Amino acid sequence: MTGPSRHPGERRDLGAVSDLELGRRAYRRRQAARSIGISLLSTVVFAVVIGVVLVNSPGWQVTRDTFFNPEYFRQALPAVWQGLLLNIRVLAVAVVGVAVVAVAIAGIRSLKGPVFFPLRFLAAAYTDLFRGMPFLIVLYLIGFGIPALGLTDQVIPVTLLGTIALVLTYSSYVAEVLRAGIEAVHPSQRLAARSLGLSHYASLRLVVLPQAVRKVTPALMNDFVSMQKDVGLISVLGAVDAVRAAQIQVAQTYNYTPYVVAGLLFVALSWPFIRLTDWLTARQQRREQIGGLV
């Protein structure tokens, strides 16, 4: 095959590719190779510049020894890792709590009709209150307020109190994100679902929410990653989590390397989820839409 011109009615052999198309493909390959080369080079240059600036700064020696000391790093790792496991446990429970409460709140806030005004009002008050209040304050109020009520004789574990505080704060954020998603689903979808005989609740669960969640997945994951970090704040209640474990080590050695250990572990914890989000979003788009070139 040479060019695209053919006799009328002649069938193309789709196995063979015209020189024109081959040329286009070669050009695109060269362009792609060039872009990758440029971005690699700029990354290396950037890293070198940062490195040179760091190493040549007057306090670098001291900084390296107090923040990036390999010996203290090895020493701190086991305890901080143990602490992180506690963070992960609290996080796992809190995520479930957040999901349940946030869906309920978002569901209530998107109820229509004057009958539901009191419920809607309460839900709105809830989200306004906990979105406005700094998480640290919520932690203190729950962490020290609930035990002060003296509801039980037993000591309430601080991890439980921390979990409650996390659920309160984050369910209000997530509820708002979900509500935005629910409102972005066209009303005709709900109409179609109800026409099939699905109840209000079933329509929400089977038709509206799945679409809403897809629309706001990046925002939800953002909240989740943010929650992964804030779970480290339960240390202020005295829970021996990764942050508290690092603190204990720092107090013993006057070396700040354990904080770096904890910080890196938190990054390592959130990184897979960040990548997962990107992958999920991309797959979603491939599956449900004919993307075209834009």
Added chain:
Amino acid sequence: MTPVLQLRGIVKSFGSNHVLRGIDLDVSPHEVVVLIGASGSGKSTLLKTTNLLERIDDGQILLAGDDISDPRADVDAVRARIGVVFQHYNLFPHLTVLDNVTLALRRVHKLARQECQERGLALLGRIGLAGQARDYPDRLSGGQQQRVAIARAIAPDPELLLLDEITSALDPQLVGEVLDLVAELKQSGSTILMATHEIGFARRVADRIVFLKDGTICEQGPPSQLLDSPGRAETAEFLSRVLH
């Protein structure tokens, strides 16, 4: 035989806009009744009230003899007995074609998964889309999507099928495949109440055509009579406008 649908004195207003001013209409089993009328004459509103998507201001709606306008009627159960197809298909984009068709079977009629799959696939085969069962709706052409929407509506074997201008969002060359499917549904004995602007199609499938004007039934009758020798001046005037 009890009519599938009996509308008695249906009144519906939106504020001061009196859309339906007392509609009496029966639809017998296996009958295809076509609503025609100018834009805004209340065809969609009549279909929506039948499916309880709009509440009537007065009158009574009986489905196979049951008063479904009674506030004690179970709205979801009523809707499960009626199939609806909309102008804009409204397929669920997050579900595959097959899951769209079987959703009501699974979640409303609570059939076993296996049976739902079989019925869904059989239905898709019947509308010529078995190969697309696992695709998502956005991959299909408009005509294919509308056929899936029809399959979704008829999957639970509804007693009554409501079709609201199901071809008016389609490109002209796709209208045929959808109308052919409706003609086939008529052959297989479905009871249908539909609104359309396709007068030619109304002639082909309708047992009875109902002409709505000013919120009332101006005239009704078999296609040949109503379309070829309308008894009223308003009908003749409307037909001359839409046919030319």
